[in-house]
Amino acid sequence: MSSATTTDLRQAVEDTAAYLYVWALKDIPQDLRDALAAARERETSVSGRRVLEIINRNVGIADDEKNLVCQDTGIAVYTCHVGEGFPLHPARIYEALKAGTERATVEHPLRSNAVHTITRENTGPNTGYRLPIVHWEFVPDWDGLDVKCVPKGSGSENMSFLKMCVPADGVKGIKQFVLESIVGAGGKPCPPGIVGVGIGGSADYAMYLAKEAIARPVGTRNPDPIVAQLEDELYDLLNETGIGPMGLGGDVTVLQCHIEHADTHMTLNPVAVNYQCWAARRATAHVAADGTVQYDREA
Ligand code: SF4
Numbered sequence: 001m002s003s004a005t006t007t008d009l010r011q012a013v014e015d016t017a018a019y020l021y022v023w024a025l026k027d028i029p030q031d032l033r034d035a036l037a038a039a040r041e042r043e044t045s046v047s048g049r050r051v052l053e054i055i056n057r058n059v060g061i062a063d064d065e066k067n068l069v070c071q072d073t074g075i076a077v078y079t080c081h082v083g084e085g086f087p088l089h090p091a092r093i094y095e096a097l098k099a100g101t102e103r104a105t106v107e108h109p110l111r112s113n114a115v116h117t118i119t120r121e122n123t124g125p126n127t128g129y130r131l132p133i134v135h136w137e138f139v140p141d142w143d144g145l146d147v148k149c150v151p152k153g154s155g156s157e158n159m160s161f162l163k164m165c166v167p168a169d170g171v172k173g174i175k176q177f178v179l180e181s182i183v184g185a186g187g188k189p190c191p192p193g194i195v196g197v198g199i200g201g202s203a204d205y206a207m208y209l210a211k212e213a214i215a216r217p218v219g220t221r222n223p224d225p226i227v228a229q230l231e232d233e234l235y236d237l238l239n240e241t242g243i244g245p246m247g248l249g250g251d252v253t254v255l256q257c258h259i260e261h262a263d264t265h266m267t268l269n270p271v272a273v274n275y276q277c278w279a280a281r282r283a284t285a286h287v288a289a290d291g292t293v294q295y296d297r298e299a
Helices: 006-026 028-043 046-065 090-107 167-185 203-214 225-239
Strands: 079-085 133-139 145-150 160-165 193-203 256-262 268-275 283-287 293-296
Touching: 006 090, 006 145, 006 283, 006 293, 028 046, 028 256, 079 090, 090 133, 133 203, 160 167, 160 203, 167 193, 167 225, 167 268, 193 203, 193 225, 203 256, 203 268, 225 256
Parallel strands: 079 133, 193 256
Antiparallel strands: 079 145, 145 283, 160 268, 193 268, 283 293
């Protein structure tokens, strides 16, 4: 495979970002559609079922009208897996993602949510200082680039929580904190959604892991069986709270609970919770070294 010129590759990444941001906002993945349809079937409360019927109808209308599934265009968050042989430096990849985010916002047009954190003045078309947010992973022996766009609505992002448990708190402490967080959040993060839990690492890394967890296909399980078992237990526990769709009471409080973990210091036990509302938007593309792009609905 021949490499594209740096200019062509930068343009390909910019076009990819512009496409991914809008695509993610309009066309939610099939695994999420299935989870929302299954939730409607298993909800027994009248108000909860009505909410889920409206949500499912909303998704269909967005398809028919080619419109957004929710008006909150979120904060643009990208995760990049960069192969060591990908012929565009991450500094240029970042520039391209920023330009693509701006183009999508202006050309669609999309609501621009970006503000200076003190003055609250708009800083640009969903861009600003350190916006969009980009997470990086580097992959040896590969020359491609994977970009995942996860526009994050503020209603659910505001329901993010971190606790530095002590090791003696153990798994019981982790469960208790996740439960308290979700009960405290109630209807604010537009449930039923995906509860992302990050455990281990450090304070900042635990929150990053929680964010990674919400971006997985709905219902996938952590490859570590001990962690997967905790996902199952938390999923059941959270659905016993009775918070229900939009906090109006019911059987379905969460569509799933996903956990990502990292090894940690012997005296640390960080736990982070990041809520993803029902509009769990995500879209992925694979960019090859020659500039060809493949979009992936399932990743
Ligand atoms: S939390 Fe999600 S569903 Fe609720 S308004 Fe924000 S993006 Fe929309």
